[in-house]
Amino acid sequence: MAIKSAKTSLTAIAATLACLCAAPSASAEHAVRADKATSASNAAPIMDATSRAPITILISIDGFRADYLERGLTPQMQNLADQGAVGKLRPSFPTKTFPNHYALITGKRPDRNGIVGNNMVDPRRPNETFSLGDPKQALDPFWWNEAEPLWITAEQQGVRTATMFWPGSEVPFHKQRPRDWVRFDSAISNEQRVNTVLDWARRPADIRPAFITLYFDTVDTAGHRFGADSREVNDAIADVDRKIGQLLSGLAAMQQPARLILVADHGMRTTSESEVIQLSDILSLDSIRAVEVGPYAAIDPIAGKEAEVEAALLRPHDHMNCSKRQDLPERLHYGKNPRVAAIICIAQPGWSIFAGPAPWSANGGSHGYDNMDPDMLALFIAYGTHLRGDIGTVDNIETYPLVARMIGVTPLPSDAVGMLAK
């Protein structure tokens, strides 16, 4: 039922897109795709090509591991993938939410975008800790000013933007913000989020955003609480897929062509209380400040205790590797930013590092491991772009120039090589 109607909706969007795609080199491919879509169900009328310019919607499904698509729970997303492109995003290290959302929207890895962790300390403010749970810090532009997010660049180039949540979107960047934005509130339901996007799309052309972000957190929340293979995660996946269908149906009803780019910030790995590394077994907790714990630990020795802490941590351990930040493997592109703690310990995938009492139950799921862990790979689907088929595994920073191209914005220099934007 819902699947069939959304397929028809998709056909309408695809047919419109075939007329309106701005990327000149892709017009032939779009024609092919439109034919395929048309043959899949009853043809929708091709609309007046001058009626509505396409909008680009960047959708993040937090914690949507790449292989969740293979569970047979996501007909709407599969439909988009079949008509567009699908792949796996390799998150940046650390494979955490804020560093990766900022990497996706700036094209710069955490070391260069300044959001080096969900929790972090800046040597210029040694007595303060950036933390998701502390709005005073999380909303302070000081932490976000090292890289310019795409919505700011877009506004400066005359492209109207709107953010239905995205980490960093509530924070002014040199006093600028997206034209429309919403203060994060997990109580705003997924359905309300989609309706807000549809309300924006419904606006008259002169005040309609051309670039919109949309963010869902329910899949990640279920993954943390119940583990990656739980019924609760599957329910959350299916629910978000239905919301994608709601979005497609709404856009089709107003004959609004759209390009959709679906991403996730990281994957999810099931964890267990039987796989815990307790730092108090290795050193005196009085000798360290543990800025971050869990799949990786960010540790600053207390002044005067450096040698003692290094001796304890830098030797081999069974289920984690610790390095001074300047000695981390080059492939992680991490450790040069002064906000990175002096010592970074990365747990073997599935294990958790704690410093004293666990701040959460280790029985559930987590992320933050080495970004080479296959379970950290994240969702990627592009629909209505020039990309087709399976694009394989790409670094998540490559999404930035792709989205910039879709909205006609010249991107700032970034860490991306542009492999998705060519």
Ligand SMILES: [Zn+2]
């Ligand atoms: Zn996340």
